[in-house]
Amino acid sequence: MSAGSGAPPALDPRSLRYAYSMFPSGVTAVCAIVDGAPVGVAASSFTSVSLDPPLVSVCMAHTSTTWPTLRSAPRIGVSVLGGHHGGVARQLAARGTDRFADVTYEVIDGAIVLPDAAMSAVCSLEHEFTAGDHVIAVLRVHTVDPHPEVKPIVFHASEFRELAG
Template identity: 40%
Template sequence: MDPADFRAAMARFAAGVVVVTTRAADGSPRGFTATSFCSLSLDPPLVLVCLSHSSSSFPDFDACEEFAVSILRREDEAVARLFATSGADRFPDGEQAHTPSLLPVVGGAIGQLDCTLHARHRAGDHTIMIGRVDDVRLAPGEPLVYYDRAFGTLASSPHRAL
C-alpha cells in the first residue's frame, strides 16, 4: 500500500478539532491540536486522544497524570493552527483560561473536559492516551471540523489547504 493513498483516505474522514493541554513537571503549560479524539466509554466516562511521538510536547504528555480537552468552535481556526505549529508560543502570558483543577484550556471552547489519565498505549508512531473524564463544561457554538486537509464547519465544504 502506498502511504500517500492512506493519508488521502484518512483526509476524507471529517473530524472535530480539539486542543489537548496539560502542565509539564515544572508547571508550565503544554498543548497540541488533535483530530484523533473520540469518546470511548460511558461507564466509566472515557475519552481517547492520540499524540505523535515526534511532537515537541510528547515528553510532557508521556509523563502527565491529567490533561484537559477543549472542543474548538468554528471561530477557533487560528487557535487550532497555533497549537499545531511546532515551536510557537501557544500560551502568551495572561491569555489562558484554566479548569477548576488549574489545567490550561481554550477559553470559549464549546466543550471542556478535565481528565485523569486512565491508560497509555503505544501504537506505531503515536501514543493513545485514555482519560477518565472527571468534569465537563459546555458552551454554545458551532464546532470546528477538519476535512480534506482544511478547516471548516458542518455547513461548509472547505477547499483550501492547511
C-alpha cells in the same frame, strides 16, 4: 486517481494520510500546565470511549515532542474547538512557536481549557497503548462543560473548516 479506475490506491503514508483526511473530525486542544508553563497540542483523533467509567481517547504520534511532556501532567484539559478557533488550531499544531501567544485559557487543577469551546473536559491519563506510529491515550474524564451553542470546527481534507447552518 478517480473513482472507478480499477486500480487500488497506494498504501504509502502520504496516500493514507490523504485518504484518512476524507473523514471529517472535530478538533481538540489537549493542554495542561507542566512545570509552570502551558503545554498543548491540537488533536483531531478525539473520541468518546466509555460512559462508565467516563473515558475519552486521543492519538498522539510517536514523533510528537509535546506528548512526552504533556502526559506527565496530573490533569489534562481537552477542549473541543469552535469554528472561531481556526487560528488557535493552527497555533497548537505548529512547531517552534509560542503555541499560547494571545490564546485565552483557564487553568483548572492544572488542566488548560478554552472558555469559549464547544465542550471542555478536565481529564487524567488512564492508559496508553502503542498502535503503529501512534500512542492511543485513554483519558479519564473528571469534569465536563458542554456549550451546544458553539459550532465546532472540523478537520477535513487537511484543512480546518467551519460547519454551515
